[in-house]
Amino acid sequence: MSALRIGVDVGGTNTDGVLLDPGATSQTNRGILAWHKSPTTSNPSQGIENVITSLLQAANVDAAAVASVTIGTTHFINAVIEKDRSRLAPVAVIRLCGPFSREIYPGIDWPPDLRDIICRHCSYVDGGLEIDGQLISDIDESQIAAECQIIKDKTIRAIVVNGIFSPSDLVERQEERVAKWVQKYYPEADVVISKDVANLGFIERENAAILNASILPFAKTTIRSFEHAISRLKLDCQLFLTQNDGTILPAHLASRLPIRTFSSGPTNSICGAAFLVQKEATKESMLVVDIGGTSTDVGMLLGSGLPRQAAAVTEISGVRMNFSCPDVKSIGLGGGSIVRKSGVTKKLTVGPDSVGHHIQTRALVFGGDVATATDYAVATHNLTNIGEARLIPPTVKDDVLEYTAVVTQMLERIIDSMKTSDRDIPVLLVGGGAVIAPDTLKGASRVIKPEYSGVANAVGAAIARVSGTIDTMVSTAERTIHVVLEEIQKMAIDKAVENGAVRESVNIAEIDVIPLQYIANKSRVIVKAIGDFDFSIDGVAEKRPLEVGVTAETPPLVIAAYKPIVNGNREWIISEIDLEWISTGCYILGTGGGGTPYPHFVRLREMLRKGAVVRVISPDDLTDSAVVACGGGKGSPTVSVEKLPANEQMEAQHLVYRELGYQPDAVLALEIGGGNGLQGMLLGASTNLNVPTVDGDWMGRAYPVSWQITPVVLGGDKAHFLPTAIADGNGNNMMLLSGASEKLIERIFRAALSEMGSHVGCAKGPCTGRNTKAYIVEHTISLAWRIGRAVALCRSNSQIDLVAEAIIAEVGGEESAKVLFKGKIVSVERRTIRGHVYGEVMISAMNAEGAAQFSGLLKIPFKNENIMATAVGVDGKEEVVASVPDLICVCDASDGEAIGTPEYRYGLLVVVIGIQASGKWTSTPRGIEIGGPRAFGMEVDYKPLGVFHKPRSVIEEFAVPES
Incomplete structure (x- = not known):
């Protein structure tokens, strides 16, 4: 018998365990020597101890034969989802940002109740880097000492340190230095540096770091209790926790980065399900439906045997983060779900509340007084081997048809929401609550309930995979990046094999290349490889797995019925829904550039919530003499992902209009693509301007330089907009009063741009209404709205x-x-x-x-x-x-x-x-x-894709008819 593996999954209702012989996985029992399911205890370590004891006794094996124990738990993510104040610590954030990011405070895009629990303080201090590695400002120990005292006085003990461009900071190491100062002045505090948690993306990385810091005390206590349970059982083996990419995380790392384990439960079920049906599985995709005692989790198992990944940006409980994770959706349906009839119509409902791990005392079938889904399943299928079926009252039996219809509808709805097409797809039912599900479901080509499906989550933990990571500096002076990446991918695969993976199973999971602009031809390259554990070897080296996250389902909007507000003055009054769709459309029209609109979206949404009004008007309604301002960001889109704006856009506008001595009548975005697509609305809605935004732009997309605009195409090679100004938000401003051409003005500003952080706010001089109507790419805000609405409709x-x-x-x-x-x-x-x-x-x-x-x-x-x-x-x-x-x-x-x-x-x-x-x-x-x-520089002839159709104006479609 080879070294044995134990997998344990601690759910909200049940704690499941399996004892697996890796040398026997090809046998009919898949190498599963024993399995056990018992109610989750209030003390999870006691439940783990009970399960492992039962496994060893059932298989009659000695503890010395066990090589590893791998635990999956939803305790940490549940604390966030349930917004449990007893398990979530308040967090203070120290931002190393100089003058930047202050309008977008920590938690600005969070659900308000969760933000109120966790986000208690933010310090904006000197620090942060530009994209080229230059300092925005140096960090100051005296500032950190003062902020530590403020945080200490507020009795906050969890602190996040987040610096602009910190993931690229391999020289100054600002976050690390500040963390040491925090420990010096506030040694009782737990400090999380953001670069340890996630990568580039300031808001998303900070969100992840805050959640990690908030759960840290609870995680440390919980994992310590796991270790004590293993010790009490006299198991001399490694303890791992699973994370949501299916890899294993050593316990000591999990206690420092618990966020990496947040979605281990659903992932364990998906990976376990793939293992259980390995002989039946084909190359087609399957939906894995894991029905537990409290909830049902649904994920896509691809033909490769791996879970379908969620989007590049994912959410946990409404909090946006930027690491990859499997695409999983959940509903409140499980074996312990409470079934009741309520209201005038006495309509039967199932869940979302549940008796949870009290099912064996509270469910009718076990002598309790609460009707649960398990009771109805027993009555439906005459499952006399579960509890005391005779205890089920006739009223339950009378309602089994309605119960079956409700459960079927709930499952079919979530299955439909996870499919990406109308085609039927195989559905794999696992979990202890699978007994409540029907044998046929609409949208399922077939329903499969494999043997051991009730403990698929524990199986997934037992077979958890191994990763290998190479994080290194490379030179591209003499070799292309493709050649370098091929070498590093081979190194990552070798590392995964060294850490215990079967070479043939290893796949490249992630590649990240971060240029280091201040060192010529140098880049930081991170490559991660993942493979199956080689059960034929003993011992495991420490692994460094992937970062993780989960998705959260939001209530559906009746999108097709929504109508935007266009008032009697033909002004489109932008709502939060409009803004969200426009933001989505702007990034698609950005053709990869323009920077993500998200920071500008949350800033503008916050302005709306505080009473600002965003008005959009048609270019057709401009008078010939109207004064139209123009503004936008100038520089690399990579910067806007990290360096959240200061007040550079408005500073540039002030320079222009103070020089001119008058104010504009309207404002126009420089380009609709990316973050600049929202800048016109941001400027127009500000209290300083308070003017409408024109529905259009000078590009109809995004372009790298601001002279690639339609006024230069149609109006000739001259300076169209004077004066023109730029501001970097850090006290450095420039203005040109005259210039030979827009191209030359751009070159002059570009020469200064790299010294100003590669990103500035730009204000172009005014344009008349007449010229605006001649040059504008019309109705592009309307087009962005329509594209965003189309995406939202497809999702819904x-x-x-x-x-x-x-x-x-x-x-x-x-x-x-x-x-x-x-x-x-x-x-x-x-x-x-x-x-x-x-x-x-x-x-x-x-x-x-x-x-x-x-x-x-x-x-x-x-x-x-x-x-x-x-x-x-x-x-x-x-x-x-x-x-x-x-x-x-x-x-x-x-x-x-x-x-x-x-x-x-x-x-x-x-x-x-x-x-x-x-x-x-x-x-x-x-x-x-x-x-x-x-x-x-591309020596090819342009060939049009097709015929251009002018976008339809939202204002024209939804304007109030004249009486």
Whole structure:
């Protein structure tokens, strides 16, 4: 008998365990020597001890034969979901940010009740880095000492240190130095540095670090109790916790980074289910439905045997974070769910409340006084072997048909929400509560209940996988990044094998390349590989697994019935719903660039909640003499992911209009694509301007430089907007009163830009209403709204597979756009030159479920934005299928959201959409000269994708008719 593995999964209702012989997994029993299920105890360590004792006794084996114990627990994430003040510690954040990020405070996008529990204090202090490694400002020990005293006086003992661009900070090590100062002045505090928790993405990384810090005291106590339980059983073996990517995390690391274990329960079930049906499984995808005592978790098991990953940005209990995780949705349906009839109609309901781990004392079948789903399942199936079936009253038996209909509807609804198409899909039922589910379900091609399905979660823990990570500095001076990445991927695979993985099972799970701009031709490269544990060897080296997160389901909106508000003055009054859809559409129209709109979205939403009014008007309603301002950010989109804005946009506007001595009548966004698409509304709604925003922009997309605009195309090569100003938010401002051309003004500002952090606010001088109407790309805010609404509709109808077609319908149909490719990102190359992010992404053909709808590769070079899409056939032949000025949009296949060039990473499933550009770019040779492929050094001729259709104005469609 080989060294044995024990897997334990501690759920909200039951604690499950299996004892597995890894040398016998090919046998009919899958190597499972014993399994046990018992109610979860109030002290989880006691429940774990009871389960392991039962396993060893049932299999009649000695404790010395056990090589490892792996525990999966939902205790930590449940504390967040349940918003349990007794398990969540208040947190203080020390931001190393200088003057930046102050309008977007910690927890700004959280559910208010959770924010009130956790986010108790924020210190804004000197520190932070620019993208090129230069200091925004140096850290100051005296500031940290003073803030520690304030935090201590508030009796907060959990502290997060978050610095701008900290994941790239390998020299100054600001977060580490500040953490030491915190320990010096407040030794009782628990300190979490953000770079240990997640990577680039300031808001999302900080959110993850805050949740990690909040759960830290509870996690330490809980994991210590696990260790004591193992010790009391005299097990001389390694203790691991599982995390939601299916890999194992040593106990001492889990107690420091408990957030990595948040979704281990559903992942254990998915991985365990894959193991249990390995002989029956085909290459097709399956839905795993795990019905426990309290909830039902549903995830997609791909043909590869791995869970389907969620979007690049995921949520836990409404908190947005930026590490990958399996796509799992939950509903309040389990074996302990309370069944009742209420209301005038006496309609039967099941859950979401549950008797939980008290089921064996409170359920009717066990002599209790509460009707549960288990009682109804017993009555439905005549399961006389469960409890005392004779205790079930006739009223329950009379309602079994209604009960079955309700449960069936609940399961079919969540199954439908997880599918990405209308096709039926196999459904794999696991979990102790699977007994309550029917044998057939609408949307399921077949329903499978494998042997040992009741403890699939514990099986998943027992077979948890191994990771290998290489995190290193590389030079690209003499070799391309592709050659370097190939070498490092091999090293990561070797590392996973060294850590105990079977070589043939190892896959590359993640690649991250972070350019270090202040060191020539150097990058930080992180590659992570994951494989199956090699049960034939003894001993396990310490592993460093992937970061994790989970998704949270939000209540559906009746999207098709929603109508925006357009008042009698033909002003579109932007609501939070409008803003959300516009934000989604702006990032898709950003063609990979323009920076994520999210920080600007939450800032503008906060302004709306505090009483600001955002008004959008049609360019048709401008008078010829109107004064139209223009503003936007200038610089690398990577910066906006990290360096949240100060007041640089408004500072630049003040410079221009103080010089002119008058105020504008309206404001226009420089570009609709990315974060700049919201800047017009941000500026217009501010108390300083309080003017409407014009429905349009100067690009109809995003472009890298601000002279690539329609006024230069249509109005000639001159300076159209004077004076023009830039401000960096850190006290450095510039203004040009005259200039020879927009291109020269851009070059002058670009020369200063890298010294100003590679990102500034820019205010272009005023434009008349007459010229605005001549040059504008019309109704692009309306277009962004329609695209965002289309994505939201697809999500609500569980038709994400059709999101590309829905977007195409909104931009003019098949005459105007097409799906260019579907596949998986297999490599990303990046480098930064003068503030722009250059690079190339390679996508390998496959759709979201692994079928080869396309073949070969798609190659997309980018300069902030996607420039060209080249199809590479299996024979190596290349064909350009799209190029600027047409739009090349890369969207996440799992949720339809745009993926910007800073977020490209290995393994993401994507769909690439091509959209015909506005005729203001394509109708003249000058437009192609300025915005076409040769403007980016690509020696190819522009070929239009189709025919441009002008977007339909929201104002025209929904305006109040004149009486």
